[in-house]
Amino acid sequence: MAVVDHSAELARAGANVRGWTGSLLFFVRRYPLGAIGAVIMAAFVLTALFADQISTFDPFTTNARISLARPGGEHILGADFMGRDVFARIVYGARISLAVSVGATVLGCLIGVTIGLMSGFFGGWFDLIVQRLMDIMQSLPLLVMALVMAASLGPSLTNTIIAIAIPLVPNVARIIRSNTLSLREMPFVEAARAIGMSETRIAVVHVLPNTLAPLIVLATAQLGSAILVESSLAFLGLGVPEPHPSWGRMLSESAAEYVRTAPWLVIFPGIAISAVVFGTNLFGDAIRDILDPRQRM
Amino acid sequence: MSAQAALGAEGRTPATQPAEVVLEVDDLQTYFFTRGGLVKAVDGVSFAVPRGATLAIVGESGCGKSVTALSLMRLVADPPGRIVGGSIRLDGVDLLQLDDQAMREIRGNRISMVFQEPMTSLNPVMTIGRQISEALMLHQKMSQKAALARAVEMLQLVGIPEPKQRVKEYPHQLSGGMRQRAMIAMALACNPKVLICDEPTSALDVTIQAQILDLIAKLQRELGTAVILITHDLGVVAETAERVIVMYAGRKVEEATVGDLFARPRHPYTRGLMNSIPRLALMRQERGPAVERLQEIPGIVPALVNLPEACIFAPRCAFADDKCRGQYPPYEQKSPGHWAACWHSDRIAEKADG
Amino acid sequence: MAAYIVRRLLLMLVTLIGMSILIFVMLRLVPGNITDIIFDSAGFVNPAQKKKIERQLGLDQPIAVQYVTWIGGLMRGDLGYAYVSEKPAIEEILPRIPVTAKLALLALIFSIIIGVPLGVVSAVRQNTTLDYVLRVLSLSGLSLPSFWLGLLILMAFVQFWGWIPIYRSDTGSIWEEIALLSIPAAAVGFRSSALVMRLTRSSMLEVLRQDYIRTARAKGASDTSVNYDHALRNAVLPVVTIIGIEAAFLIGGLIVTETVFNVPGVARFLVEAIRWRDYPIVQNLVMFIAIIVVVVNFLVDLMYVVLDPRIKYEE
Numbered sequence: 001m002a003v004v005d006h007s008a009e010l011a012r013a014g015a016n017v018r019g020w021t022g023s024l025l026f027f028v029r030r031y032p033l034g035a036i037g038a039v040i041m042a043a044f045v046l047t048a049l050f051a052d053q054i055s056t057f058d059p060f061t062t063n064a065r066i067s068l069a070r071p072g073g074e075h076i077l078g079a080d081f082m083g084r085d086v087f088a089r090i091v092y093g094a095r096i097s098l099a100v101s102v103g104a105t106v107l108g109c110l111i112g113v114t115i116g117l118m119s120g121f122f123g124g125w126f127d128l129i130v131q132r133l134m135d136i137m138q139s140l141p142l143l144v145m146a147l148v149m150a151a152s153l154g155p156s157l158t159n160t161i162i163a164i165a166i167p168l169v170p171n172v173a174r175i176i177r178s179n180t181l182s183l184r185e186m187p188f189v190e191a192a193r194a195i196g197m198s199e200t201r202i203a204v205v206h207v208l209p210n211t212l213a214p215l216i217v218l219a220t221a222q223l224g225s226a227i228l229v230e231s232s233l234a235f236l237g238l239g240v241p242e243p244h245p246s247w248g249r250m251l252s253e254s255a256a257e258y259v260r261t262a263p264w265l266v267i268f269p270g271i272a273i274s275a276v277v278f279g280t281n282l283f284g285d286a287i288r289d290i291l292d293p294r295q296r297m
Numbered sequence: 298m299s300a301q302a303a304l305g306a307e308g309r310t311p312a313t314q315p316a317e318v319v320l321e322v323d324d325l326q327t328y329f330f331t332r333g334g335l336v337k338a339v340d341g342v343s344f345a346v347p348r349g350a351t352l353a354i355v356g357e358s359g360c361g362k363s364v365t366a367l368s369l370m371r372l373v374a375d376p377p378g379r380i381v382g383g384s385i386r387l388d389g390v391d392l393l394q395l396d397d398q399a400m401r402e403i404r405g406n407r408i409s410m411v412f413q414e415p416m417t418s419l420n421p422v423m424t425i426g427r428q429i430s431e432a433l434m435l436h437q438k439m440s441q442k443a444a445l446a447r448a449v450e451m452l453q454l455v456g457i458p459e460p461k462q463r464v465k466e467y468p469h470q471l472s473g474g475m476r477q478r479a480m481i482a483m484a485l486a487c488n489p490k491v492l493i494c495d496e497p498t499s500a501l502d503v504t505i506q507a508q509i510l511d512l513i514a515k516l517q518r519e520l521g522t523a524v525i526l527i528t529h530d531l532g533v534v535a536e537t538a539e540r541v542i543v544m545y546a547g548r549k550v551e552e553a554t555v556g557d558l559f560a561r562p563r564h565p566y567t568r569g570l571m572n573s574i575p576r577l578a579l580m581r582q583e584r585g586p587a588v589e590r591l592q593e594i595p596g597i598v599p600a601l602v603n604l605p606e607a608c609i610f611a612p613r614c615a616f617a618d619d620k621c622r623g624q625y626p627p628y629e630q631k632s633p634g635h636w637a638a639c640w641h642s643d644r645i646a647e648k649a650d651g
Numbered sequence: 652m653a654a655y656i657v658r659r660l661l662l663m664l665v666t667l668i669g670m671s672i673l674i675f676v677m678l679r680l681v682p683g684n685i686t687d688i689i690f691d692s693a694g695f696v697n698p699a700q701k702k703k704i705e706r707q708l709g710l711d712q713p714i715a716v717q718y719v720t721w722i723g724g725l726m727r728g729d730l731g732y733a734y735v736s737e738k739p740a741i742e743e744i745l746p747r748i749p750v751t752a753k754l755a756l757l758a759l760i761f762s763i764i765i766g767v768p769l770g771v772v773s774a775v776r777q778n779t780t781l782d783y784v785l786r787v788l789s790l791s792g793l794s795l796p797s798f799w800l801g802l803l804i805l806m807a808f809v810q811f812w813g814w815i816p817i818y819r820s821d822t823g824s825i826w827e828e829i830a831l832l833s834i835p836a837a838a839v840g841f842r843s844s845a846l847v848m849r850l851t852r853s854s855m856l857e858v859l860r861q862d863y864i865r866t867a868r869a870k871g872a873s874d875t876s877v878n879y880d881h882a883l884r885n886a887v888l889p890v891v892t893i894i895g896i897e898a899a900f901l902i903g904g905l906i907v908t909e910t911v912f913n914v915p916g917v918a919r920f921l922v923e924a925i926r927w928r929d930y931p932i933v934q935n936l937v938m939f940i941a942i943i944v945v946v947v948n949f950l951v952d953l954m955y956v957v958l959d960p961r962i963k964y965e966e
Binding site: 370372401402403404405406409410412414417418419420421422423431432435436467469480483484 | 861862863865866867868869870871872873876881884885888959960961
Binding site: 033132133135136137139140141142143144145147148149151152153224228231232235236237238248251259260263266267270273274275277278281282285 | 665666669670673674677678679680783786787790791793794795796798799802803805806809815900902903904906907910921922925926928933937940941944945948
């Protein structure tokens with residue numbers, strides 16, 4: 001049996017970690033993939049916020065003379081069929097992706113949490129009916145539902161957000177509900193009841209904070225899904241309408257015809273989408289490992 | 298009892314012939330390396346178990362008794378736990394020096410364990426027969442048929458009715474008591490020298506508890522297995538063991554024969570454990586109408602990180618004084634075969650007499 | 652056992668009815684109907700003409716009646732008429748189903764063959780380099796939009812082999828067809844296999860933490876035996892459920908992949924119908940998808956009962 005080095009083992013386990021910088025460094029060492037994910041997400045948000053500063057061109061100006069220009073020179077990522085700068089469209093496209101995905105995720109989570117909490121906490125008829133409804137909604141694939149809703153509502157930024165948010169609701173509601181159900185039976189809830197707290201107060205003050213951890217894990221996962229669905233909708237022509245630049249639509253505009261002649265039109269928007277979703281997934285995984293290790297994927 | 302003689306001058310090395318002792322643990326140290334710091338779950342524990350005898354290890358949750366048991370089987374989760382020192386000699390062979398392959402041949406074969414929760418400790422998608430035969434096929438190279446036949450025999454031995462039928466059933470089809478019997482059958486299938494029972498009855502109804510304990514005792518007599526019984530229940534100890542070790546915060550605080558321990562406990566913690574047993578009948582009949590308060594040991598078990606140099610039980614001890622708070626008392630023999638770590642063990646023993 | 656099946660069938664029926672209502676409502680969220688769109692593109696509205704077309708298409712009836720007409724038709728197998736081609740809807744939908752079914756099956760096989768073994772390996776060798784590589788790979792599988800993957804595959808084929816693997820319905824043998832279909836199947840299956848892999852991994856890890864695994868080790872079982880005999884048997888149960896659910900959700904990926912590879916299947920048809928505002932087709936197709944999902948889930952439930960000895964007794 002080998003001799004065990006106490007201090008090395010302790011350091012590996014993370015004992016003696018002090019302060020914010022210490023904790024941060026520990027997080028980076030322990031979850032390197034998660035740290036990378038966080039960096040990617042930060043880059044995404046910053047790009048969206050400072051698009052004006054980052055890009056020299058604007059994404060709307062057409063310029064027939066440089067149609068299908070190769071990457072290089074002024075237009076580092078080339079230009080599309082209408083002569084719009086690809087780099088600019090990607091940078092500004094980040095804004096749209098951010099707005100839609102965050103908007104849809106927040107909206108979906110808000111509705112889902114409310115429904116799930118009420119359903120799990122108050123039970124009875126409300127729960128039964130809502131449960132059926134959620135089951136039914138979950139029986140359709142995410143993209144199909146979003147597709148139908150988008151088509152039905154009509155093309156606009158807000159409608160796209162709604163079209164993606166609604167299909168996200170059942171998943172959130174289901175998880176929050178099951179969490180609430182198990183929390184409801186816990187002794188500390190009984191104790192709160194015993195001292196005369198009203199049900200609503202208990203729900204908000206005691207139960208809700210304890211569902212926060214799985215909610216955060218869920219929200220980060222949904223964010224990635226939202227971005228993918230948005231780009232799929234745009235690819236199919238049913239997403240965010242012109243003139244908003246959307247990564248998904250950039251890919252549909254290039255599609256099979258430019259695969260041979262202008263591959264940069266296909267490569268760069270796709271890299272943008274994949275990178276951002278990859279980042280959210282990496283980060284989400286690490287968050288899940290930290291907050292809810294039982295769910296380890 | 299030869300067990301008493303077996304424990305020599307410092308409670309560590311045996312004084313009689315080694316053949317008498319089947320398991321000898323010497324200064325075992327199992328530490329956990331966690332984010333919160335170093336946890337010395339087992340900090341220098343030694344004992345010897347003679348062939349065919351029963352040793353009980355008693356203590357509250359968190360005292361290190363389960364970790365001791367897992368250490369004997371080398372089943373401690375690594376990370377975060379590691380056995381960092383000591384030796385465990387089974388029939389003279391130090392288990393801690395063996396490689397993984399050799400250790401696997403010993404597990405379930407020469408030394409076995411029965412766990413606390415029979416429901417979760419049995420594989421839900423495998424039949425009982427398969428789970429018992431597995432050990433037999435593994436260690437005794439039996440054919441599937443032969444192993445299954447022997448499994449039926451084992452089920453009969455542990456008192457499960459209709460063993461031929463049961464052998465084909467799944468764990469969830471058995472009651473709690475029967476599952477535990479099946480676990481015992483599984484553990485004893487290869488006739489091990491040592492059987493470790495980690496709280497074998499804690500998850501069972503009181504009526505079943507007695508049955509299981511009787512079963513273990515009976516099998517021990519028939520097969521000559523040494524038994525290490527881990528429990529928090531002093532009542533169980535009184536019924537089954539010859540010798541007892543009391544553990545607290547990862548260390549031994551007292552050890553003696555069962556009779557001696559109950560008659561004259563020499564450590565305040567042991568006294569506290571005994572006083573905490575509710576004795577309702579006694580209270581009503583012998584002490585008259587005035588019902589005594591349930592006695593508790595004030596305070597809680599300390600976190601096992603950064604323990605001070607003082608006696609670890611001092612914060613909760615009614616008898617503690619400055620000497621106790623300043624220096625950890627040595628673990629020494631207070632009377633023949635009776636060891637304790639307390640500065641005031643004489644006073645404790647006297648109080649028990651009164 | 653029989654009672655269990657009957658209960659599940661009834662539940663399925665209720666779900667399907669609920670879904671039909673949901674689909675019906677979803678398509679009518681915004682006021683106005685197909686006639687508005689027709690006249691929109693024409694540029695002016697002729698009220699008499701509009702009323703005539705509405706009556707023709709049955710759009711002047713109250714909503715509830717429209718719904719009942721639709722459901723009644725569904726039961727008889729009459730799916731109404733397509734707006735655009737004016738052929739019976741069922742004639743448009745039925746011939747497109749086989750291709751999509753083949754594609755879906757290939758993608759499913761692909762995802763199981765790749766996903767399950769890699770998931771097991773990843774769990775068994777947790778935290779080794781191999782595990783990290785596999786996890787990153789599976790994560791990228793979940794991050795790539797499947798249509799982009801399809802486009803990249805097309806690009807690769809064009810660059811390196813000089814031809815585009817676009818689907819042609821006139822391929823000679825069944826094997827040639829399968830070979831051609833396996834390319835889009837791989838594009839769709841990549842994402843599914845990533846999901847299956849991650850789930851197998853987490854399921855295995857969860858099982859390996861259980862008490863009975865400790866018992867197996869206490870018996871002296873080798874690592875191989877513990878992983879494959881003891882753990883895997885328990886770990887596959889949730890994986891079977893997920894494969895079933897994933898099978899239905901493949902449809903989402905099929906929609907874009909069929910579009911990219913020009914496969915004339917049912918999924919691509921859905922998008923076309925949506926673009927043309929051909930609502931009878933859309934309604935029926937989405938209902939069809941819903942039925943498939945619900946039936947597959949039902950079959951998965953049955954399989955679960957067969958695989959897990961505990962279920963039979965929890966009546």
